[in-house]
Amino acid sequence: MRVLVPWQAFGDLEAARALVPVHEAQLIREVERDRDSRLADIEDAYGPVLEPLARLQAELTTLEALDLKVQAIRDATTPEHPYFHPLAPLKAEVDRIEAEIAAAGRGDKGALKAALLTPKAKFDVARKQLVDAIKAREKQVARAVKELQKLQEERDAREQELKLAAEREINHLHESAADILRIAGSQDEARRYFTVVGTDEIAENEFNLNLPRYVDTFEPEMVLPLADAAKKLESATEASEAAQIALKKLLASIGGGV
Numbered sequence: 197m198r199v200l201v202p203w204q205a206f207g208d209l210e211a212a213r214a215l216v217p218v219h220e221a222q223l224i225r226e227v228e229r230d231r232d233s234r235l236a237d238i239e240d241a242y243g244p245v246l247e248p249l250a251r252l253q254a255e256l257t258t259l260e261a262l263d264l265k266v267q268a269i270r271d272a273t274t275p276e277h278p279y280f281h282p283l284a285p286l287k288a289e290v291d292r293i294e295a296e297i298a299a300a301g302r303g304d305k306g307a308l309k310a311a312l313l314t315p316k317a318k319f320d321v322a323r324k325q326l327v328d329a330i331k332a333r334e335k336q337v338a339r340a341v342k343e344l345q346k347l348q349e350e351r352d353a354r355e356q357e358l359k360l361a362a363e364r365e366i367n368h369l370h371e372s373a374a375d376i377l378r379i380a381g382s383q384d385e386a387r388r389y390f391t392v393v394g395t396d397e398i399a400e401n402e403f404n405l406n407l408p409r410y411v412d413t414f415e416p417e418m419v420l421p422l423a424d425a426a427k428k429l430e431s432a433t434e435a436s437e438a439a440q441i442a443l444k445k446l447l448a449s450i451g452g453g454v
Contacts, residue, residue, distance in 0.1 A: 201376055207392035212380040220373040224366055231362035235355055242351040249344040252337050259334040264327050279330055286319040 201219055205212035262279065263272070273280040273287045293315060297308045379385050401409045 201380075205380075207390075209380045209383065209386055212386075213377060216373050216376050216380070220369055223369050227362050227365050227369070231358055234358050238351060238354055238358070242347060246344055246348055246351070249341065249348065252341050252344065256334065256337045256341055259330065259337060262330065264330065266323070269323055269327070280326070282326060283319065283322055286315065286322055289315045290319050 201212050201215045205215055258278075263269070269280055269283070270287060273283045275281050275284040277284075290312065293308060293312045297305055297312065300308055379389050398405070
């Protein structure tokens with residue numbers, strides 16, 4: 197923009213001021229397109245891998261909330277339970293015999309209690325196997341969630357880096373546009389940065405296009421009036437003398453302490 201605007205304006209400051217917002221908007225659009233394209237590439241790379249993360253996090257939350265105590269499992273076991281449903285038929289058999297025991301007379305209870313041993317043992321074995329499987333699944337899901345979260349952090353960091361880089365570039369374009377508008381707002385200021393010269397002047401400079409040969413880029417040196425310079429020197433001298441007195445007092449106090 198700093199090159200194209202003066203070149204296209206060809207010395208016309210009004211044209212330069214009109215070109216600045218056009219170039220600024222165009223360059224910002226290019227930065228944004230490049231940013232969005234690169235962000236899309238990142239999403240294409242990470243998106244399919246991270247797709248199961250939300251589902252696995254929800255499953256992990258459910259698994260961690262399960263109460264795996266013996267009585268809790270028995271109380272929660274139903275054909276509809278998402279994890280305990282395989283135990284439902286065995287529990288139903290145990291419940292049936294226990295109900296018969298409760299309703300039976302004293303003479304029949306012994307035989308029914310003996311008949312309860314096998315179904316109850318099968319339920320306990322199945323319950324332990326199911327608990328082991330649930331714990332193993334919980335570890336597996338927790339490991340997968342941890343790995344996917346690392347990938348998610350990596351993706352987020354790369355996206356944030358891209359966004360910040362684009363933001364810095366856009367801010368730089370805004371600053372450049374404001375600077376060019378400042379330069380193009382004054383003939384005297386513009387002469388310090390660009391000019392239009394003929395081929396004769398270029399030939400005199402041996403076709404050297406180094407800018408300082410054609411424009412005055414040096415900042416004018418500030419010259420203080422003599423009275424102001426004398427006042428500043430006097431103030432500096434007084435400050436130096438005060439510092440020396442303070443230093444002597446400090447050295448004396450240290451020596452006296454020793």
